[in-house]
Amino acid sequence: MLYINSNIWLNINDKQMIRIRYRKLVVLLPSKNSPSPVSLPPNRPRLSTTQLPPSSCHGFSKGSSHFKASFSTRKIPASTSSLSMKEQIEAESRVEHVGLLNAVEDLYEGIVIEMKEPVDSTEFIPSLRASIVKWRQQGKKGVWIKLPIGLVSLVEPIVQEGFRYHHAEPDYLMLVYWIPDTPDTLPENASHRVGVGAFVLNSNGEVLVVKENSGGFKGTGVWKLPTGVVNEGEDIPSASIREVMEETGIDTEFMEVLAFRQSHRSFFSKSDLFFICMLRPRSFDIQKQDLELEAAQWMPIEDYVNQPYNKEHQLFKYVAEICKTKAKMDYSGFSAMPVAPDSGKETYLYFNNRDFN
Amino acid sequence: MLYINSNIWLNINDKQMIRIRYRKLVVLLPSKNSPSPVSLPPNRPRLSTTQLPPSSCHGFSKGSSHFKASFSTRKIPASTSSLSMKEQIEAESRVEHVGLLNAVEDLYEGIVIEMKEPVDSTEFIPSLRASIVKWRQQGKKGVWIKLPIGLVSLVEPIVQEGFRYHHAEPDYLMLVYWIPDTPDTLPENASHRVGVGAFVLNSNGEVLVVKENSGGFKGTGVWKLPTGVVNEGEDIPSASIREVMEETGIDTEFMEVLAFRQSHRSFFSKSDLFFICMLRPRSFDIQKQDLELEAAQWMPIEDYVNQPYNKEHQLFKYVAEICKTKAKMDYSGFSAMPVAPDSGKETYLYFNNRDFN
Numbered sequence: 001m002l003y004i005n006s007n008i009w010l011n012i013n014d015k016q017m018i019r020i021r022y023r024k025l026v027v028l029l030p031s032k033n034s035p036s037p038v039s040l041p042p043n044r045p046r047l048s049t050t051q052l053p054p055s056s057c058h059g060f061s062k063g064s065s066h067f068k069a070s071f072s073t074r075k076i077p078a079s080t081s082s083l084s085m086k087e088q089i090e091a092e093s094r095v096e097h098v099g100l101l102n103a104v105e106d107l108y109e110g111i112v113i114e115m116k117e118p119v120d121s122t123e124f125i126p127s128l129r130a131s132i133v134k135w136r137q138q139g140k141k142g143v144w145i146k147l148p149i150g151l152v153s154l155v156e157p158i159v160q161e162g163f164r165y166h167h168a169e170p171d172y173l174m175l176v177y178w179i180p181d182t183p184d185t186l187p188e189n190a191s192h193r194v195g196v197g198a199f200v201l202n203s204n205g206e207v208l209v210v211k212e213n214s215g216g217f218k219g220t221g222v223w224k225l226p227t228g229v230v231n232e233g234e235d236i237p238s239a240s241i242r243e244v245m246e247e248t249g250i251d252t253e254f255m256e257v258l259a260f261r262q263s264h265r266s267f268f269s270k271s272d273l274f275f276i277c278m279l280r281p282r283s284f285d286i287q288k289q290d291l292e293l294e295a296a297q298w299m300p301i302e303d304y305v306n307q308p309y310n311k312e313h314q315l316f317k318y319v320a321e322i323c324k325t326k327a328k329m330d331y332s333g334f335s336a337m338p339v340a341p342d343s344g345k346e347t348y349l350y351f352n353n354r355d356f357n
Numbered sequence: 358m359l360y361i362n363s364n365i366w367l368n369i370n371d372k373q374m375i376r377i378r379y380r381k382l383v384v385l386l387p388s389k390n391s392p393s394p395v396s397l398p399p400n401r402p403r404l405s406t407t408q409l410p411p412s413s414c415h416g417f418s419k420g421s422s423h424f425k426a427s428f429s430t431r432k433i434p435a436s437t438s439s440l441s442m443k444e445q446i447e448a449e450s451r452v453e454h455v456g457l458l459n460a461v462e463d464l465y466e467g468i469v470i471e472m473k474e475p476v477d478s479t480e481f482i483p484s485l486r487a488s489i490v491k492w493r494q495q496g497k498k499g500v501w502i503k504l505p506i507g508l509v510s511l512v513e514p515i516v517q518e519g520f521r522y523h524h525a526e527p528d529y530l531m532l533v534y535w536i537p538d539t540p541d542t543l544p545e546n547a548s549h550r551v552g553v554g555a556f557v558l559n560s561n562g563e564v565l566v567v568k569e570n571s572g573g574f575k576g577t578g579v580w581k582l583p584t585g586v587v588n589e590g591e592d593i594p595s596a597s598i599r600e601v602m603e604e605t606g607i608d609t610e611f612m613e614v615l616a617f618r619q620s621h622r623s624f625f626s627k628s629d630l631f632f633i634c635m636l637r638p639r640s641f642d643i644q645k646q647d648l649e650l651e652a653a654q655w656m657p658i659e660d661y662v663n664q665p666y667n668k669e670h671q672l673f674k675y676v677a678e679i680c681k682t683k684a685k686m687d688y689s690g691f692s693a694m695p696v697a698p699d700s701g702k703e704t705y706l707y708f709n710n711r712d713f714n
Contacts, residue, residue: 108571152516159509168525169546169626189526190547190627191589214465232548233621233628259691259708264590269526270547271590273630315696318706322713331712332689334616339672349675351616352709355688356679 011137016097017130098130103143110142111135118150121157128161136179142186143177193267194230195274196240199323200252202281206298207323210247213294222309223299225276225319235348237336240277248296249287252279256333257350259322261315276319278326278333301327366455366490374455374487455487460500467499468492475507478514485518493536499543500534550624551587552631553597556680557609557638563655564680565638567604570651579666580656582633582676592705594693597634605653606644609636613690614707616679618672633676635683635690658684 010018103113111131132143145163147154149171163175167189178184200208209223217224228243230236237254244252255278266272288296304310305320325331335353338346366374460470468488489500502520504511506528520532524546535541557565566580574581585600587593594611601609612635623629645653661667662677682688692710695703 107573149516149522152513155512156509159506164527165506165525165530166527167546167625168522168530170521170523173522173525173530174625187624188550188586188589189524190550190624191587192549192551192630193545193547194549194628194630229545230548232545232626235621236619259706261696261704261706262593263704264592267544267547268524268531269589271551273549273551315704315706318694318696318708322708325713332709334691337675339618339675347618347620347672349616349618349672351675351679352689356682 011134012097014134015100017100017133019098019126019130098126100134101127101131103131105140106142106144108142109140110144111140112144112146114146115148115151115154119154121154124154125157125161128158132177132179140179142184143179145175145177147173147175149173192271192273194236194239195227195272196230196236196243197225197227197274197276197319198240198244198252198279199225199258199276199326200244200250200279200281201301201323201327202284202298204298205301205327207301207304207327208244208248208250208281208286208296209299209304210288210296211294213292220309223297223304223307225323226296227274235336236275236277236350237348240275240279244279247289247293249283249285249289251282253282254336255280256326256335256353258326258331258333259319276322278323366487368491368494369454372457374457374490376455376483376487455483457491458484458488460488462497463501465499466497467501468497469501469503471503472505472508472511476511478511481511482514482518485515489534489536497536499541500536502532502534504530504532506530547627549628549630551593551596552584552629553587553593553600554582554584554631554633554676555597555601555609555636556582556615556633556683557601557607557636558658558680558684559638559641559655561655562658562684564658564661564684565601565605565607565643565653566656566661567645567653568651570649577666580654580661580664582680583653584631592693593632593634593707594705597632597636601636604646604650606640606642606646608639610639611693612637613683613692613710615683615688615690616676633679635680 008019012018101113103111106112135143143163144166145158147158152173155173155175158175161177163177166174166176166186168174176186178186198208202208208226210226211221211223212218226244226247228239228246230239234242236257241252241254244250258276258278260273260275262271262273264271284298286296286298301324305324307320310316310320322331326333332352332354334350336348336350337353339349340346366376368374458470460468463469492500500520501523502515504515509530512530512532515532518534520534523531523533523543525531533543535543555565559565565583567583568578568580569575583601583604585596585603587596591599593614598609598611601607615633615635617630617632619628619630621628641655643653643655658681662681664677667673667677679688683690689709689711691707693705693707694710696706697703
């Protein structure tokens, strides 16, 4: 014979739930196919219907005046009579009130909890369970918990409730839980990193090129365009201007996206979008950044294009030839036009301005 | 007087370190500017030089025959004589061997630990500390720990060692630690989600449009292009073809990227790149997907462009007008050409094919 300590949750009002603790007698019948009554379903270790009853369990409670009579009771041991012979729930049930979590609803029937203050897991987890019972009753779908790294002690108990990771940044972890019995349609995490390469052509027909100190080009002697990673929240034109300034000290103005490349599995499992941008220089004197660069210079465009490396590597060959074509003024890339989207946030639309006007 | 229990780590060979536990007597002198000797530096709660001595501590050990004599000793209390009056290290030092972690070096002087098997934190943390001492001596920089969600119990102890989150996917958390005393140059997490909108024009001059069941367009009556999110590892052409097939059952061929838009803070703190793709239909009969769509149809392009919504919203107005211009055949977008980059991975370069050829 095996007793399982378990809970039933009942809704009182918007702010409180009642937890009825009980011990359930389970008769273990050996069977090859049926899982052990204490085993946990895959990916949902603890927020299963065994411990956190869905709406069906709420219906179950409706037939019991014993439970209804306990609504106003606070932490008082309940009757020891068994609830149902069939369920074999026995003696040690007791009832207590549990506070619900403060949460915000999103536009997709989801719930967002932003944790800020430290809280003990023995307080937080009962409130989380009770809140999920309520949200389930309300037909809510995804539950998001944003947990600052300072509250790392809550990660394990929340995962044990059946939550999974969604994404993380240096200072927080986002955990999610899908309530309904329908397939999980929670949106995926960010999938791409974005880079820029800058084609800066001066009025002498020279291109700004650099030799790198580290990475794949270290020691190859290859002269390449200044490149860098677009920061979170940064526009492509700003990123290309910033990278050129950081690496060479040259002040520039953004002109066009000449081409872009998408590649996969470039950073762990993430993909990469890389934009070749044409910039017009506003200054001429190079101030090389020493950390990443061995050298930087203005180089005649033909010399840049005709480097053996560019001839031998298809991607570099095309990029160099596109730059050369653009230098002859007979290539149209995508310009960037600021537009106001519905949200009012600043955004840029990139398109072939020459063909469109 | 205050005693601090602390550790010193000594390298034996590539696989083992010796930990010398000792108590350090600290005389607390009140000072407004100097931090408390037990206070922890910001962002580095525990892997400070107080507890995990850098290479300077290794030099310190070289002068001590007492320590050298202990190399072959296993969990035996060491001499109780103090090591140095100046250091005021006293009585209770003892020495034990600690296994080092299995790890892989990356191309950027970094260390990658992929955890797979369960391990108790009381075993793991001493090995991690010892390994970091060794990597510090070797001049290593970033330490990456990839921790499956099943090993969630290690998250808190690893964070307490000074690691921070880098990123997370549903089934794992990536933690990082920067060893040197130089600024942290670890690469950032993926920053963008990527979406596609499909402009599918048939030979009757009609465009494939849909009405959505949910989201911001629900109930607006607006006919819009089929849209969707690019999956991790998916090419833009494949994503646009897939989305049109999923939503409308229409088989298509990718032609060009007509325009794209970058926006920020569209999904938590992440940015968004959205590509308007022109596709040529290979079939005509629509099979509407019911989950996301209220309706789908072929619509004369003028009717699509002239919808009041498109006139009123700048971004939509431009996109519609670009599509209309393209329908008249006098607009050149970016075509996608497969190129072989150095890594040998398949990748696409997108550029103005008409101007380049």
